[in-house]
Amino acid sequence: MLKLIIGNKAYSSWSLRGWLAAKQSGLPFEEMVVPLYDAEWDRRRAGDEFAPSSGKVPILWDGDVVVWDSLAIIEYLNEKSGGTRFWPADDAARAMARSMAAEMHSGFAALRRKHSMNVRQVFPPSRPDDDVVADLSRIMELWAQARARFGGEGQFLFGEFGAADIMYAPVITRIVTYSLPVARFATGYMDAVLHHPFMQDWIAAAQEEEWVIEQFEKPVNG
Numbered sequence: 001m002l003k004l005i006i007g008n009k010a011y012s013s014w015s016l017r018g019w020l021a022a023k024q025s026g027l028p029f030e031e032m033v034v035p036l037y038d039a040e041w042d043r044r045r046a047g048d049e050f051a052p053s054s055g056k057v058p059i060l061w062d063g064d065v066v067v068w069d070s071l072a073i074i075e076y077l078n079e080k081s082g083g084t085r086f087w088p089a090d091d092a093a094r095a096m097a098r099s100m101a102a103e104m105h106s107g108f109a110a111l112r113r114k115h116s117m118n119v120r121q122v123f124p125p126s127r128p129d130d131d132v133v134a135d136l137s138r139i140m141e142l143w144a145q146a147r148a149r150f151g152g153e154g155q156f157l158f159g160e161f162g163a164a165d166i167m168y169a170p171v172i173t174r175i176v177t178y179s180l181p182v183a184r185f186a187t188g189y190m191d192a193v194l195h196h197p198f199m200q201d202w203i204a205a206a207q208e209e210e211w212v213i214e215q216f217e218k219p220v221n222g
């Protein structure tokens, strides 16, 4: 059986992407949740199961095969589950979905660094830094284009829930957590993702976790 190693559901945004991908694949998998940065962290991440990623989560083991890094996990599970569950069938839509996923993976550093994921908290609104506003503005532009061109009757970026939604899911939880400003059209899309059963399961499990990492419990990271 597949085995997915992830970090705290409260805080680990890359783990959320890997886990959503595992759920979306429809394949059975075992999950192992490890507390990031606890007293055992350095010892644990030096172990054999973590070595391929140099100690970062998520990591997917499929027997002897190992895949790490959220986007590689999406691609691996896309192939393994028959190639229909993650990317739109239409060539132009798929090209845009892949570009958006890649841009998320490599970009939006200000938003990711200054507003780390914490699905258990909602902080009062405060003025975001200019670089965060610029990230949000680009994200709104991408979401609007995807929805207008390829959303159709569906609720998600490309109609059906897929890889692009998986990659942007932790952006949505950050917008909620830090009460960040968004375009009006975006709230319907965000609600659809937040109410997706996979997201509901993840958030419920995060609420049950007892681990607390103080640095992720502040309204803004320095």
Ligand SMILES: N[C@@H](CCC(=O)N[C@@H](CS)C(=O)NCC(=O)O)C(=O)O
Pocket (backbone or CB within 6 Å): 007, 011, 012, 013, 014, 015, 036, 055, 056, 057, 058, 068, 069, 070, 071
């Ligand atoms: N590019 C990687 C990023 C993985 C990553 O940075 N994961 C964080 C948790 S969200 C981690 O393992 N941090 C622990 C560390 O760096 O020691 C991916 O897409 O999976």
